[in-house]
Amino acid sequence: MNEVVIIGGGLAGTEAAYQLAKRGYHVILYEQRPQKTTEAHKTDRLGELVCSNSLKSMEITNAHGLLKYELSEYGSLIIEQAYKNRIAGGKALVVDREEFSKGITEIIEKEKNIEVRREFAEHIDKSKPTIVATGPLSGEFLERNFANSVKGNNLYFYDAISPTIVTESIDFTRAFWGSRYMEGDNAYLNIPLNRDEYNKLVDMIKNAEKAHVHEFDRELFFEGCLPVEEIVKRGDNTLRFSLMKPVGISSPEGFDKPYAVIQLRRENREGTLLNIVGFQTRMTYTEQKRIIRSIAALKNAEIARYGSMHRNAYVKTKNVLNYNLSLKQHPEIFFAGQITGVEGYVESTLTGLIAAVQMDRYIKGIAPIKFSRNTPSGALLNYLFFNISDNMQPMNINFGLFPPIEEKIGKKERRERMVKRAKWWIEKQKVEILETI
Ligand SMILES: Cc1cc2nc3c(=O)[nH]c(=O)nc-3n(C[C@H](O)[C@H](O)[C@H](O)COP(=O)(O)OP(=O)(O)OC[C@H]3O[C@@H](n4cnc5c(N)ncnc54)[C@H](O)[C@@H]3O)c2cc1C
Known part of the structure; x- marks a missing residue:
């Protein structure tokens, strides 16, 4: 045998x-x-x-x-x-x-x-x-x-892990493709936010319930890979000057100049899944869903994978x-x-x-x-x-x-x-x- x-x-x-x-x-x-x-x-x-x-x-x-x-x-x-x-x-x-x-x-x-x-x-x-x-x-x-x-x-x-969204569940009338400083490159889906939308998002992240962290998981953070809720603790504008910065992105006709931008990147070749760039998080799944769906373009978002660390x-x-x-x-x-x-x-x-x-x-x-x-x-x-x-x-x-x-x-x-x-x-x-x- x-x-x-x-x-x-x-x-x-x-x-x-x-x-x-x-x-x-x-x-x-x-x-x-x-x-x-x-x-x-x-x-x-x-x-x-x-x-x-x-x-x-x-x-x-x-x-x-x-x-x-x-x-x-x-x-x-x-x-x-x-x-x-x-x-x-x-x-x-x-x-x-x-x-x-x-x-x-x-x-x-x-x-x-x-x-x-x-x-x-x-x-x-x-x-x-x-x-x-x-x-x-x-x-x-x-x-x-x-x-x-x-x-x-x-x-x-x-x-x-930053949350991943099923592409077909996104409202594409409120988002557009384009990469920072790269005219004609469509690597990212951009969701533009105005000042009110941005401030609301920051407030929600600040007040969101966080998942229980095991003792052995406490020491995980390091600069360059912080959960989004740690980033907002550094100031209301920190997200807007880092991963949500609105610079270098040209808005197509019909879109106002954004105050901040959420970017999503393809997770697979077909682009059926899009990952929200830089939003790794320890918020509870319920809070992640609530916050993601509060963004107009993601109102009906189907979350394929929740964020975690x-x-x-x-x-x-x-x-x-x-x-x-x-x-x-x-x-x-x-x-x-x-x-x-x-x-x-x-x-x-x-x-x-x-x-x-x-x-x-x-x-x-x-x-x-x-x-x-x-x-x-x-x-x-x-x-x-x-x-x-x-x-x-x-x-x-x-x-x-x-x-x-x-x-x-x-x-x-x-x-x-x-x-x-x-x-x-x-x-x-x-x-x-x-x-x-
Ligand atoms: C803290 C924590 C919580 C999780 N919670 C969930 C959850 O709620 N829901 C969910 O779907 N997934 C959860 N996961 C993710 C994942 O589904 C589980 O970890 C799951 O148990 C993985 O299965 P596994 O067989 O790969 O590993 P395990 O189930 O961890 O099995 C590995 C086994 O190998 C043994 N082992 C390791 N090294 C050796 C060795 N050298 N010699 C002999 N034996 C060894 C271990 O004792 C253990 O029994 C969690 C993971 C972690 C770490």
Whole structure:
């Protein structure tokens, strides 16, 4: 029986272990807890949820719901346990966190093909097929073990995310394309603000509720990457003289000379997602939504990814990993979970499943699966490997990552078409995913 190693018994690691065990491998799963723990984990259970007990929407017309549907179709352990231990939560999949991780631990520990070693894996034996799923708080471990593979600026230790908006939800009658001092260059979408609008925005940011900051996240700020709420503390005009400066931008006909400008930049090649430049923030999600939607051009904005600033170790995927999630320098070593550059419990689980399926194919000499961008898995992988940002920030699933529906139809109908298209492709992918069991 082939032996494989998995380091990390979190969401991605346990999903990967389960999938490989089902495919006939002897899996050695290293989990450091309880011997050694992280700043976020509280128990010694496998698959522990480190914070919220919500796995977000279950609705299939929501990208989070569609991702869960896809994982269920592929036989995900984590999603199965989530539904099994579901508690009341409206449209969201909210779980009893104790029962959830207890269920995962029992299944993994009882599985005859999995040997759980409660040890901190100090070093990685690069000659053995291994999945590294050590989570967002394992930056030092990654740096120590993969110094050569992640050299340069290819390993991040924290994220600094500024909100991302689905382009089609922006009111383009109140915005225009253009770059500072570059006539004819359309790299940025500019939202001009007058004095009143600017002052209102600054006031709202000043008074906004901030998210709880963990002790280990307190020391993150450094000059050049301050959250927007820290910038406004330095004076009401600071934003207007820095990232919102109105200079060098020529307003087209019909627009007044702006007092300040919010700039958005494409997040992907098609421009279906736009990122608000420099607005990394620790405001709560509710406040971010309220403030963003108070800006006339963004009144109906669909927020694909909220801003955040966390300790968060992840690699610059496209430079470091192959499409099958193995390391370019060591094709026997695969990465999974948050360290691949995805954001979220279910997204981390997905990469655990993908790494396992692709590793199995690699060992058996079968070509890797090429995931369709019309499915949540393919859409996320497409972001990881083909994003155009120099400073890649982790991404959660959202419809802005999918190929757009070009026809001019209403939002509801567009979503329904996207879901129908996704289901068709998931059905096809499912055959490939399950064929090796
Ligand atoms: C503080 C915090 C709060 C978060 N809150 C949310 C949230 O509310 N909702 C959400 O969707 N996402 C949240 N995330 C993001 C992300 O979804 C979670 O971090 C998720 O747990 C990532 O899954 P993972 O499998 O990649 O890592 P983890 O679940 O962290 O699993 C990694 C595992 O590896 C073990 N390990 C690490 N190094 C070694 C080693 N060398 N040897 C042996 N074992 C090792 C760890 O003990 C751990 O069990 C949060 C992240 C953090 C840091």
